[in-house]
Amino acid sequence: MRIAIVEDIDAEAEILSDCLKKFEKENNIEITITAFKKATDFLGAYNNDYDIVFFDIEMPDLDGMQAAKKLRKIDKFVTIIFVTKMAQAAIEGYEVGAIDFVVKPVNYNSFALKFKRAMSRLSVGIENDVLIKTETGFVRVSSARIIFLDVLGHYVTFHTTEGDFTEQNTLKNIENRLAEYQKNFAKCNRCYLVNLKFVRSIENNEVIVGDHKLPVSRSYKKSFLTRLSKYISGSAKGE
Amino acid sequence: MISFSVSNILLMIQIIMAELVFLYHCPKRKKFILRLACTIGLCILLSYFFPMLNYRNVFYDFFRFNYFFLITAAGMIFCFNIKIFAIISLCVSGYAVQHFAHRLSILIFMNPSVYIVLMKNYDFASVVLTATYYPLINLAAYFIFGRLVKKYEYYTTFDKLQSIIAIILMLVCTGISRFIPQNVPYSVWIATSLYAMTCCIFALIVQFYIYRKKYLESEASMIKQLWLKDKDQYSLTKANIDTINIKCHDIKYKLSAYKGRLPDEELDSLQMAVSFYDSVIKTGNEVLDTILTEKTFLCEKENINITFMGDGKLLEFISAVDAYSLFGNAIDNAIEASLKIEDKEKRVINFTVEQRGEFLFITVMNYFNSEINYYNGYLKSTKDDEKGYHGFGIKSMQIIANKYAGNIDYSQEQNIFTLSIWLHKPDYNK
Numbered sequence A: 001m002r003i004a005i006v007e008d009i010d011a012e013a014e015i016l017s018d019c020l021k022k023f024e025k026e027n028n029i030e031i032t033i034t035a036f037k038k039a040t041d042f043l044g045a046y047n048n049d050y051d052i053v054f055f056d057i058e059m060p061d062l063d064g065m066q067a068a069k070k071l072r073k074i075d076k077f078v079t080i081i082f083v084t085k086m087a088q089a090a091i092e093g094y095e096v097g098a099i100d101f102v103v104k105p106v107n108y109n110s111f112a113l114k115f116k117r118a119m120s121r122l123s124v125g126i127e128n129d130v131l132i133k134t135e136t137g138f139v140r141v142s143s144a145r146i147i148f149l150d151v152l153g154h155y156v157t158f159h160t161t162e163g164d165f166t167e168q169n170t171l172k173n174i175e176n177r178l179a180e181y182q183k184n185f186a187k188c189n190r191c192y193l194v195n196l197k198f199v200r201s202i203e204n205n206e207v208i209v210g211d212h213k214l215p216v217s218r219s220y221k222k223s224f225l226t227r228l229s230k231y232i233s234g235s236a237k238g239e
Numbered sequence B: 001m002i003s004f005s006v007s008n009i010l011l012m013i014q015i016i017m018a019e020l021v022f023l024y025h026c027p028k029r030k031k032f033i034l035r036l037a038c039t040i041g042l043c044i045l046l047s048y049f050f051p052m053l054n055y056r057n058v059f060y061d062f063f064r065f066n067y068f069f070l071i072t073a074a075g076m077i078f079c080f081n082i083k084i085f086a087i088i089s090l091c092v093s094g095y096a097v098q099h100f101a102h103r104l105s106i107l108i109f110m111n112p113s114v115y116i117v118l119m120k121n122y123d124f125a126s127v128v129l130t131a132t133y134y135p136l137i138n139l140a141a142y143f144i145f146g147r148l149v150k151k152y153e154y155y156t157t158f159d160k161l162q163s164i165i166a167i168i169l170m171l172v173c174t175g176i177s178r179f180i181p182q183n184v185p186y187s188v189w190i191a192t193s194l195y196a197m198t199c200c201i202f203a204l205i206v207q208f209y210i211y212r213k214k215y216l217e218s219e220a221s222m223i224k225q226l227w228l229k230d231k232d233q234y235s236l237t238k239a240n241i242d243t244i245n246i247k248c249h250d251i252k253y254k255l256s257a258y259k260g261r262l263p264d265e266e267l268d269s270l271q272m273a274v275s276f277y278d279s280v281i282k283t284g285n286e287v288l289d290t291i292l293t294e295k296t297f298l299c300e301k302e303n304i305n306i307t308f309m310g311d312g313k314l315l316e317f318i319s320a321v322d323a324y325s326l327f328g329n330a331i332d333n334a335i336e337a338s339l340k341i342e343d344k345e346k347r348v349i350n351f352t353v354e355q356r357g358e359f360l361f362i363t364v365m366n367y368f369n370s371e372i373n374y375y376n377g378y379l380k381s382t383k384d385d386e387k388g389y390h391g392f393g394i395k396s397m398q399i400i401a402n403k404y405a406g407n408i409d410y411s412q413e414q415n416i417f418t419l420s421i422w423l424h425k426p427d428y429n430k
Helices: A010-027 A039-045 A064-074 A087-096 A108-120 A171-184 A218-233 B006-023 B032-048 B058-079 B084-109 B112-120 B122-131 B133-151 B160-177 B186-256 B264-274 B286-302 B312-317 B320-339 B375-379 B392-403
Strands: A002-006 A032-036 A052-056 A079-084 A100-103 A129-134 A137-142 A146-152 A155-160 A163-168 A185-189 A192-195 A199-203 A206-209 A212-215 B305-309 B348-356 B359-367 B407-413 B416-424
Touching: A002 A010, A002 A039, A010 A032, A010 A108, A032 A039, A039 A064, A052 A064, A052 A108, A064 A079, A064 A087, A079 A087, A079 A108, A087 A100, A087 B305, A087 B348, A100 A108, A100 B305, A108 B348, A108 B359, A146 A171, A146 A212, A171 A185, A171 A192, A171 A218, A185 A212, A185 A218, A192 A206, A199 A218, A199 B348, A218 B348, A218 B359, A218 B407, A218 B416, B006 B032, B006 B058, B006 B084, B006 B122, B006 B133, B032 B058, B058 B084, B058 B160, B084 B122, B084 B133, B084 B160, B084 B186, B122 B133, B133 B186, B160 B186, B186 B264, B186 B286, B186 B320, B186 B392, B286 B305, B286 B312, B286 B320, B312 B348, B320 B348, B320 B359, B320 B392, B320 B416, B392 B407, B392 B416
Parallel strands: A002 A032, A002 A052, A052 A079, A079 A100, B305 B348
Antiparallel strands: A129 A137, A129 A163, A146 A155, A146 A192, A155 A163, A185 A192, A199 A206, A206 A212, B348 B359, B359 B416, B407 B416
16 A cells, blocks of 8 residues: 655654554555655655555645645545644545544544545555456456446446456456455446446436446435445445 | 033143243243243143033133133233233233134034034044144244234233223123024034134234334334434533633633733633633534534543544534434444543544535444443344333434435444444535
8 A cells, every 4th residue: 555645844754654554564454655745746746656645734835735635636536634733724624535634643543543444445455456358458457447337238348547448248247356346336227336436426316436427226326325335434345 | 510621621721822922022030931830730720620511501601711811811920021911912812813713623623524523532633633723823823923022022012902902802702602502503603703713813903003003103202202302402502502602702801801910821721721612623513513512521531532524514404403313322322432442542533524416424433342342232223121212322313314315334343333324415506
């Protein structure tokens, strides 16, 4: 799992880093941490290389909240967690779709609870590249980059952040292949399997996934919402 | 002429079997097996020594059946730990099943040709029936009606009036049967048997239908009571907090006039003490703010740390009382679980609200002490004991969520409890 810490005070960055390392050990996962002292440095070098970004809110020049807004313009879905001295400052983190915030001085247990939830939404630690057999050859894509799948007749189309790929297969088979990663996917319709991470909105019986609008059928609505709810709460379990 | 007969014992056994079908799930007294054994033994003894008349007499029959019924009922009161009226009610149900079975057997076996064979070996036939046919009918009765006793906890929610009605119904039903003379055409037997069977089934259906209705009513009324309690509590709490807030501001203002006249340290500490309420996070939602403020003292004292992230204004469509019930419940539970954790550093509660278009997703997470299975009572959806208020937490929250076209889910993983609530926000405008 790739973590970025954007924090101007070294000591604070160190504390956060220690928490991450402790979490790493306790939960048997691998974390790589990259620290930035200035938000501008981080944004300048950004290339979708991180799973979770920690933004310190109280920073000179570009503060955490502003930096997050700029980040959202180029990456709508990366997980953001704020770090702040005052809880009140971070409440509006929802505006940039931050998942949560941590208050300084960082309490490890509080941090762990929030980090667990963030981690659960990423399904990190699982090797999940999918090999797609298209007409023109094989394509390898990470499950995390699949926005949604749709099935038409005997063909399944993978809509990913790197393009669309079609394979001759059934949705059922694909679901099995996604295996452990499945808890991040849910069907909103008989022929659509959606990656819950990319769900932006549900309105008028349609779900907006990435830049696509997909219909939510009545028979799938309740189960879809339940799965989405569990996903957001970080309590989704694989099936 | 008087003689003793095995048929009395068989009748007694049939009645006891049928009554047990309905009493099976009821709370039992101490040393139940012993009591039951004594009861059955005594009843059988009394039935054996009950005089038999060789000729048919209406009043004798009527008296015999009701005498048997009464002593079994008394026996059941001795064995089971529920109200007397409830026992009598359920015994009447049992009696109805026995009578139904008896009448049905007449239909099946009183066919003139079969009758002749049976009369030759009446006692033997009766024993065989009691051992096979009656248990079968009782089993059917259990699956249709008996199970409902547990499901709707009839022994706590019965009604005196309906018991009386049921009793009268049964006495009438069985009493009238006695008036049928012995030597009537088979067609009369068929007719009266059908009437009796219908009457018994009818009595059972009415009895159980009323029970079910009463149970649902009482549960709904309990939840409503809790809701009203929350409503009052909310008004009171909010009024208190508003008053205290105003007073605090007054004091803060007056204190600032003392600058220079009091040592700075003192002034600062006074200011800090008075701005206690200002330090509570403002979620943007009045009800949430009230709940969190209400819990501030307790949380400070017990080192419980609650963080909130989300747009409180999104929750405005929920009525104040519903919001107070729903979130108050969720937070109360998280706090109570936190209190049971020894390590004060682990007393953290995570509260977030996220939006996805028309839907809101609320998450409340906390650690809990896995050694104490705290969540047992909270999660059970039926009444736990006579006191009855346990377990309404999740259920009442679910009712509120359903009211807003949403639902509730929870999960316990290792030592983390996660409550997920999703709601539909009406009038969504992009």
